[in-house]
Amino acid sequence: MGSAVDPEIVALGSIVISSLVGNAVQDAWTWGKGRLVALFVRDGAEEAAVGDELEQARRQALEAEEAGDEDTVTEITDEWSSRVLELFAERPDAVREVRELVGEALTRATPAEASLALLHYVNHTALFREMDGHWRACRAAGTLTSVFLSGVRGVGKRSTAQQWIHSHRDVLFGVFLQADLGMQGGRMVDPAVVLERWLDELDVPRDERPGDVPAKARRVRHELRDRSVVFLLENVTTTRQVRDLLTDQPYGVVLMTGQEAPHDLTTYLEFLPLPVPALRDEHALELLVKVSRTTEDPAKLEPIVRHLGGLPLALRLIAGHLKAPVPGVIEDVGARLADRAARQELLDVDDPNPLPEALELAYGRMAVRTAQLYRRLGLLICEDFQLDTVFALVPDWEPSEARTALSTLISGGLVERRGLDAYRMHILVHDHASIVAERDETESEREAVRRRIVHHFLRITERGEQTLSTRWLYSPMNAFPADTAADERRQTEALRELARREAGIFAAVRLAAEAGLHLEAWRLSQAIRTFCLRTGRDTQWIEAAEIGLASALETGDTMAVARASYEVGFAHLERWNLEEGDSRLAREHFEQALSLVNPGVPGRTEGERRTESSVLEGLGLLERKLKRPGHAIDLFSRAQAALEGIDHPRGEALLALHLGSTYTALERHDAAEGELLRAVEEFEGLPDGPDRFNMAKARLRLAENRRACGRLREAVEALDLAVDGMTGVGSAYYAAQALLLRGDVRVQLGEREAAVEDWTSARSLFAEEGSIHEGEAQHRLEREGGEEE
Known part of the structure; x- marks a missing residue:
């Protein structure tokens, strides 16, 4: 079944069942049960029976979870997941319903995931007491609370931070911002990437997100003013990493983790340094017993504990083996660890720990298929993944086999469940999985897995791009036109799904290039554009676009190089960081792309002409940003000419909108009026239905033009239509x-009361959108001496 069905579709069935039948809390179950019953039942007479079945399955799963009976939990999940897949085969329309159900479940789960506590956590009472005392003292003094948790890898620094946050979750309400600043893909995480993600999480309007890092940091601080905020910064190694990320809010909390605090961090930030010690033997034994749920005499586990150096990660890895009721397993594990310790003295806690042998022991005891999945996860460049990625890695397996292997890795401490359909390997575990993949898989096997990973993310990304945008994409195998415009619900769903997988998508671009899959690399870089545009992932976008350009050059496909050059130019145009030279870099790449599509040469392909038009449009936008509207007019006009004879109504409408706005800047008001009216008409008459948002945007620009030339009453008429047109299409900012x-x-017309009403409404909408323009509306209201409530 796995090879015949899209991995994402297979995953849908498993996700919805595991979220609602597995360990869902009661309110989520109450919310989801009726939706789940409705999927299976079309005849009302069957509702009660199916509802009873689900209730019984839920009770059995919870009891089994409590008792440590993972086999029963797996059986229940497999049975109901299979029923969902059968439903998909009978009723393809059910896929859409399940997507909505899973999307809502993910949305509901998100707030709780920020402060998940570990199921089993022991000791560190003294550590928490120090953190609590420091926190209370800082609150009393009205200063930021900062703590740096240091220690060897695997000692549980992140778990300690999460546990402290969870234990104070009722008080630490507000914003939670997290970032892993460790090495990813062989490089240190850029603070700009973190800030861009935070700006998106804080719902800062896309048009207000600045290009340079200091300005991004200032905007984050602006959004956090007067708000309680908790930062969790993991794997900190340099002061520079955190300098631009933090706020000076007096009631904020900053928890940092790392092997040791940077030596110069005290010059920037006052913090409490707290080493996280390894567990003492009695506490290590307690954790091992809890996690393994063993019924053996704890005294028999003491030799194992002494060999694990008190490292929680090592203890959790070994606990996975003790769950199996195999005679002699405790003695065997103890002997293996003792032998390794005697030979290489790995068990001194001050040494880089006893994890290598614990990982080898865990790997050596895996069933064949579990070991195979472990190796394949090691070939992912990133440590975070979702269930559909698991299914994509093992397409020839039955879904139940893949779920069983994943469950085994989770119960063995090798994979951590981060939330609903979110999984992660500790970086040390991932490193080991990568090593054994290189050691135990043939080169051809590794190549096949890498190709599978890349194609999985390429399929997801191109499908998401076509949902988010109607733009034309190029492929040498299929120069395909855009899909029809998707509704707002589908676009929201696509953005959410791409955001959940962004680490894998950006890693797949690098993996494709490194594996010599150059066609796939530049197609991936082409397909992430709209996601990056909507979410402000400018730094990652530029990097991916540059990788895509290098890969396009490797393919020898001139058209691919032209498209990739255009994408790099547009990414720089959007970021617009003048200190980084974005205006110059955008122009250089646009001009390179233009030179490759043979402007003015007869007999060119449609793709070349479309690309010429796109590049000229980009150059026009560049000139407009540089305050040179005269140059922009010429470029937009040439872009229009390049489309003559090509059926591209949306492109023509957008160019008319650009021309109209630019004519206004040149005070050529009659020309602006004509172009903007044409833009409205063309957006309304699009073959796949009216583009109401861009129609309203064109009317907004039309009103600006009319006001500029004194046609005030006609400007109000255009604005009436603009406001009405933007209602309900996700465009509150505009x-x-x-x-x-x-x-x-x-106000210019002397209609003060109506003006106050408009400004009051504008202020409310700007506030909802988190826009700094809220202050402009407030200033107008104060200037007029009143406001309507």
Whole structure:
């Protein structure tokens, strides 16, 4: 079944069942049960029977989970997941319903995941007492609470931070911002990447996200003003990493982890340094017993504990073997560890720990298929993954076999469940999985797995891009036109799914290039554009686009090189960090792309002409940003000419919108009026239905033009249509702009009360969108001496 069905579809069935039948809390179960019953039942008479079945399955799963009976939990999950897959085969429309159900479950789960506590956690009472005392003292003094948890790898620094946050979750309400600053893909994480993700999480409007790092940091601080915030910064190695990330909010909390605090961190930040010690033997024994759920005499485990150096990660790895009721397993594990310790003295806690032997022992005892999945996860460049990635790695397995292997890795401490359909390997475990993949897989096997990984993420990314955008994409095998425009619900779903997989997607671009899959690398870099545009992932976008360009050059496909050059240029144009030279780099790449599509040469392909038009549009936008509207007009006009004879109504409409706005800047108001009216008409008449958002945006620009030439009453008429057109299409930010402008025009017309009403509405919408323009609306209200409530 696995090879015949899209891995994402197979995963859907497992996710919805594991979230609602497995360990879902009662309110989530109450919310989801009716939705799940409705999937299986079309005849109302069967509802009660199916509901009873689900209730019974839930009770059995919870009892089995409590008793440590993982086989029963797996059996229940497999049975109901199979029923969902059968439902998909009978009713393909059910896939959409399950996508919605899973999406809602993911959304509901997100707040709780920020402060997940470990199921089994022991000791560190003294450590928590010090953290609590420092936190109370800082709150009393009105200063930021900062703590640096240091210690060897595997000692449980992140778990300690999470446990402390969880234990204070009722008080630490507000914003939770997390970042892993460790090595990823062989490089240290760029603070710009973290800031861009945080700006997206804080819902800062895309048009207001700055290009340079200091400005990004200032905007994050602005969003956090007067808000309680908790930072969790993991694997900190340098002061530079954290310098731009932190706020000076007096009631904020900053928890940092790392092997040791950077020597110069005290010059930037006052913090409490707290080494996280290895567990004492009695506490290590307690953790081992709890995690393994063993019924053996704890005294028999003491030799094992002494060999594991008190490292929670090593203890959790070994606990996985003790769950199996095999006679002699305790003695065997103890002997293996003792022998390793005697030979290489790995068990001194001050040494880089006893994990190598614990990992080898865990790997050596795996069943064949569990070991195979472990190795294949090691070939992923990133440590985070989702269930559909697991299914994609083992396409020839039955879904139940893949779920069983994953469950075994989880129960053995090799994979951590981070939330609903979110999994992670500790970096040390991932490193080991990579090593054994290189050691125990043939080169051809590794190559096949890497190709499978890349194709999995390419399929997800191109499908997401076509949902988010109607733009034309190029492929030498299929120069395909855009899909019809997706509705807002589908676009929201696509953004959420791409965001959950972004680590894997960006890693897949690098993996494809390193594996020599150059066609796939540049196609991936082409397909991430709209996701990056919508979410502000500028730094990762530029890096991926540059990798895509290098791979396009390797393919020898001139058209691919032109498209990839255009993508790099557009990424720099969007970031617009002048200190980084974005204006120069954007121009250089646009001009390179233009030179490759033979402007003015007869008999060119449609792809070449489309690319010429896109590049000229990009150059026009560049000139407009540089305040040179005259140059921009010429470039937009040439972009229009390149499309003559090509059926591309959306492109023509966008160019008319650009031209109209630029003519306004040149005070050529009649020309602007004509282009903007044409843009409205063309957006309304698109073959796949009216583009209401861009129609409203064109009317907003039309109103700006009319106001500039004194046609105030006609400007209000255009703004009325703009405000109405933006309602309900996810464009509150632009609706607020239209209301702000309408208020300004109404004041000029002497309609003060109506203006105050507009500004009040604009202020509310800007506040909802987290926009700094809220202050502009407030200033107008104060200037007029009142506001309507």
